[in-house]
Amino acid sequence: MFSKHWALFEKTDSNFWYFIHSSTTRFIVYSLSDSSMDIVGELKKGNRRAIARAISIVENNEKEAKSIVKKIFKNSGKAMKIGITGPAGAGKSTLINRTSMELNKLGYKTAVLAIDPTSHITGGAILGDRVRMTESTDSGTYIRSMASRGSTGAISTSLRNSIRILEYAGFNPIIIESVGAGQTEVDIEKVVDITVVVFNPNTGDNIQTIKAGLTEIGDIYLINKSDLPGSNQLFDSVRDFIGMSEKNPIVMMTSAKSNKGVTDFAKKLQELMKVKQKTKTKEEESRLDSELRDIVLNNVKTKVSTMLDSSKSYTAYLKKVRSKKIDPFEAADKISKGIV
Numbered sequence: 092m093f094s095k096h097w098a099l100f101e102k103t104d105s106n107f108w109y110f111i112h113s114s115t116t117r118f119i120v121y122s123l124s125d126s127s128m129d130i131v132g133e134l135k136k137g138n139r140r141a142i143a144r145a146i147s148i149v150e151n152n153e154k155e156a157k158s159i160v161k162k163i164f165k166n167s168g169k170a171m172k173i174g175i176t177g178p179a180g181a182g183k184s185t186l187i188n189r190t191s192m193e194l195n196k197l198g199y200k201t202a203v204l205a206i207d208p209t210s211h212i213t214g215g216a217i218l219g220d221r222v223r224m225t226e227s228t229d230s231g232t233y234i235r236s237m238a239s240r241g242s243t244g245a246i247s248t249s250l251r252n253s254i255r256i257l258e259y260a261g262f263n264p265i266i267i268e269s270v271g272a273g274q275t276e277v278d279i280e281k282v283v284d285i286t287v288v289v290f291n292p293n294t295g296d297n298i299q300t301i302k303a304g305l306t307e308i309g310d311i312y313l314i315n316k317s318d319l320p321g322s323n324q325l326f327d328s329v330r331d332f333i334g335m336s337e338k339n340p341i342v343m344m345t346s347a348k349s350n351k352g353v354t355d356f357a358k359k360l361q362e363l364m365k366v367k368q369k370t371k372t373k374e375e376e377s378r379l380d381s382e383l384r385d386i387v388l389n390n391v392k393t394k395v396s397t398m399l400d401s402s403k404s405y406t407a408y409l410k411k412v413r414s415k416k417i418d419p420f421e422a423a424d425k426i427s428k429g430i431v
Contacts, residue, residue: 130155131162134260139233142260146235149252160252163259168375170258171364174283176269181289182315183268185347191232191266193357202233202262204253206269233262248389251282251382264364280308281381284367284374285360287311290329292321309333309340310363317344317351395430404429 130148133141149156175183184205191201237253250267257265269279280286288309293316312333314326322344330342341359345352367374399405408422 131159131259134163134256137260142233142256143235145256146237146253149256150237150249152249156252160255163255167255167258168379169371170254170263170265171285171367171371172254172283173264173266173285173287173360173364174269174279175266175287175289176279177289177313178291180293181291182347183289186289186313186315186345186353187266187268189347189350189353190357190360193354194264194360195231197357197361199264200231200262201264201266202257202260203235203266203268204250204257205234205236206238206250206267233257233260248386254282264360282378284371285310285363287313287360289313289315290325291316292319292325307338310338311341311343311356311359313356314342314344315347318346318349398430399426402426 130141130145134145145159147153148159175187177183187203187205191203194201235253237250254265254267267279267283286308288311290312291314312329314322314329316322317326326342326344333340333342341363343352343356343359345356347353405426408417408426411417412419412422
């Protein structure tokens with residue numbers, strides 16, 4: 092139905108989606124509701140309509156979500172995942188656009204999941220810089236924006252399962268761009284095989300001013316917008332402060348705008364993917380452990396919250412706390428003893 096020139100960007104509700112054309116920058120809305128479509132079967136064929144619908148289902152936790160995941164789970168965990176994060180304004184979107192094209196030239200079939208801030212009005216993803224990624228759709232890249240929905244980190248059930256959907260549809264590698272602010276930048280390392288941290292000269296020469304955590308997670312550190320003044324100084328600062336650490340990450344310079352250094356960056360990613368493939372099974376086991384714990388803890392939290400809503404004991408202790416007859420910690424201890 093849609094050519095490779097059309098890229099999915101934003102869901103307006105359960106039935107309608109924005110598409111944007113890579114050459115004309117025109118927006119158009121299509122209805123994609125089709126309950127009769129064999130989503131899993133179409134996913135295997137790489138049907139982009141099915142991919143869009145399947146990701147929507149898991150993102151919104153619709154009733155079909157668990158069924159889809161159950162059918163595709165056995166075939167998951169093999170695709171390489173590349174996380175690209177860094178401060179806002181570092182040029183991540185343009186860099187990803189160029190890099191995905193270079194990776195596709197190397198024989199890969201790349202997909203991008205861009206985690207965007209959540210719109211307080213619609214609850215959907217704010218499109219932000221996705222327009223800058225449209226050029227890469229001509230080479231077969233699939234692009235999808237996902238709302239962060241206030242999550243404190245990059246790891247969520249919807250993100251993990253969206254990755255599985257793209258993997259089942261034949262995409263490898265899968266690039267995940269973080270929202271570029273807060274804990275998401277650091278947490279993204281927990282769900283990807285390779286972490287890339289992007290800086291630009293506007294960050295400043297003093298690398299110590301960069302958020303704690305970013306200096307520890309990267310496999311590759313990029314000084315993007317390297318055509319701007321101060322790039323060499325920042326490169327030296329990053330190399331001295333980060334490059335000589337025990338992890339010994341790669342430090343490179345790129346300019347996504349002029350495409351300088353992007354080919355070398357893509358080739359370096361290719362080299363790293365081959366290296367990481369050797370330990371991927373063990374890493375995947377660790378991630379599944381983390382995922383299972385998250386799901387169990389979330390289920391327990393939901394059940395406990397429901398119990399408290401109807402608990403007379405909780406209501407009684409709440410009244411005591413409000414009247415200052417007992418402090419919250421003592422009340423919580425007594426309530427907890429009645430639950431566990």
